[in-house]
């Protein structure tokens with residue numbers, strides 16, 4: 090079958106200038122063929138991809154307000170492998186209020202999952218401990234809160250404990266409630282309180298547990314919940330759930346992503362430690378630089394699916410972790426992980442009287458969940474040992490034997506056993522994502538395109554990279570085009586989900602030592618403690634989710650094409666970077682093409698010259714070092730007009746997973762070129778170009794590994810679009826930017842809703858001018874009026890907490906729909922037309 094596609098008119102392109110032209114010389118022609126039926130679109134085609142990244146659950150969807158509720162977070166700056174809670178200190182996110190002292194201890198804890206207590210020692214007056222939440226505790230007027238905590242009185246303390254909400258400004262108590270007198274034994278207390286109608290709306294507040302007198306109190310597992318979605322205890326945040334419900338997701342891919350793997354075996358998604366009562370879950374170090382409370386565990390994932398009416402697509406841990414460790418097929422360890430995977434499936438879909446179905450029922454879900462897809466691992470193409478073939482075969486065999494009805498997803502093509510689907514991932518710039526529109530077209534010849542042997546595709550992670558922490562409108566246009574390309578190939582691509590879904594958009598607070606809330610650059614939905622917003626890409630996906638057809642209707646779009654001219658004199662700043670690695674740079678000097686010095690002997694010593702787009706670097710004694718705990722960070726200096734130059738510097742790696750990064754022709758933190766020496770897990774030397782935050786490799790990829798502790802002499806020679814890199818005087822890299830390949834500027838697809846007899850037409854115009862279009866509906870009999878929904882604006886426009894609806898869809902009646910009708914699509918727009926059309 091020939092895939093419906095785009096037809097472009099190159100003849101038209103040749104007679105067009107660029108921005109000077111206000112509109113096209115001739116209208117575009119869009120033909121929608123109602124007489125032909127394209128692929129059926131699966132009912133759960135549109136889904137969500139989720140994991141604990143960017144404070145997605147803790148500090149996000151999971152409505153818990155107390156941060157570090159079990160006092161097990163490692164001290165600030167120490168988050169990482171083997172980092173443990175410190176004892177005898179005030180734990181992170183807690184502080185002392187009034188006349189008291191507070192320190193952690195391990196004395197006779199509530200249970201083994203809660204090994205650390207926080208002891209408040211009173212000194213005669215009133216004192217307490219305060220928690221500052223996830224960038225603040227949100228206080229709202231007339232709102233119900235439920236606080237729970239374990240407490241016991243020591244050293245003669247038998248008084249009550251007061252729980253209160255206190256604003257930072259003026260330490261004003263907004264509301265408070267008191268327990269009964271404490272006993273010397275641990276007891277769980279629950280207090281419910283409602284803020285007054287006159288209470289402020291603010292996140293600059295703390296949750297305080299206080300008492301008066303003498304003696305001491307031990308606290309454990311301190312929790313505070315505001316109202317949750319559908320009022321479920323320990324449940325989910327209503328504003329985020331509303332945004333998600335509006336997307337009408339058919340499935341939720343959970344729990345990752347890297348998060349299912351963990352940085353190492355000890356930190357994998359060990360689901361058995363994430364079920365049952367929350368106070369029996371120990372929590373674990375997540376792979377995105379912070380600890381997870383695991384309050385949002387497997388039962389909460391299922392609650393989420395249930396509340397949205399979405400099916401879980403369950404990702405199973407498959408014996409490979411992000412540090413490259415793996416267990417081999419046939420090993421006792423893989424036997425165990427395979428057994429655990431089967432048990433996890435039973436927990437999700439087994440009858441309530443099965444061993445693990447019983448545990449699910451005890452967690453509040455007697456009804457088994459509908460489970461159709463399971464995924465074995467995540468991104469196992471990173472496992473260069475080749476062990477995935479065996480791991481996949483072993484786990485797939487065991488799953489097929491016990492659950493023959495399940496469809497099995499592999500994370501990379503395998504030959505040892507046949508998967509039903511392969512999970513494909515792509516994160517790229519807008520221009521690449523536009524080109525990827527035909528990735529799955531029949532005969533596209535794309536290396537990642539249609540798979541042999543009828544193996545289908547799960548597009549399990551994808552997103553246009555551009556805009557941070559959430560995408561800009563240009564990214565949303567490319568996202569719209571990409572997902573339209575997936576949908577019109579829905580016979581091959583059965584499911585899709587954008588990633589990452591969530592980002593806590595709180596900025597870094599250096600004074601408090603808090604890193605920013607997000608680790609991944611471009612994310613669909615943003616929020617802080619009080620408010621949330623959908624990005625332009627969110628609006629695209631919600632629009633498409635709400636207007637899903639049953640099958641594709643083929644279209645052709647004949648539209649002029651624009652070729653972007655190349656910059657003959659590429660220019661910009663120089664810089665250095667670090668990617669999950671501790672590095673030091675010194676003696677950085679820049680020399681012009683004619684040999685004259687553009688900088689002093691060590692530009693690093695000129696501290697005023699440097700810009701830090703993501704995290705402040707330190708420059709002491711002429712040595713530049715990245716901030717601790719920042720996964721990706723770079724520093725820029727020089728003059729934006731510099732064109733051809735050479736950069737020399739010395740570099741040393743102190744720890745971490747990769748090597749050195751040297752930047753050139755950088756406009757800002759999102760637009761640059763860089764040489765990644767020891768990238769891809771310290772294995773490769775390669776160049777990458779970033780446009781609006783979307784980064785892509787180019788030029789040759791050469792094996793290269795950086796040794797820790799050794800100083801290297803690096804040199805970069807930049808000449809127009811070409812670059813050469815030297816290590817210790819030896820040429821190791823030579824690359825030239827790929828010329829701008831032409832990209833079509835307008836895209837269209839269509840689908841049909843059988844029950845209502847409506848046609849849905851989607852058109853994206855990525856150009857900077859209106860696209861006048863003649864639309865013809867071939868084989869249509871009866872056409873009625875409908876609606877048009879348009880998302881348009883400046884391509885760099887974003888939504889934010891301050892301007893949540895800066896880019897938002899606008900609906901208008903579509904009154905001129907007919908067998909042939911005209912419509913002008915605005916510059917930089919996504920338009921969805923929906924109207925009755927009978928064949």
Ligand code: AHR
Nearest residue numbers: 346347348468550588589
């Ligand atoms: O979506 C963010 C990350 O990208 C996922 O955890 C991982 O699978 C991919 O590399």
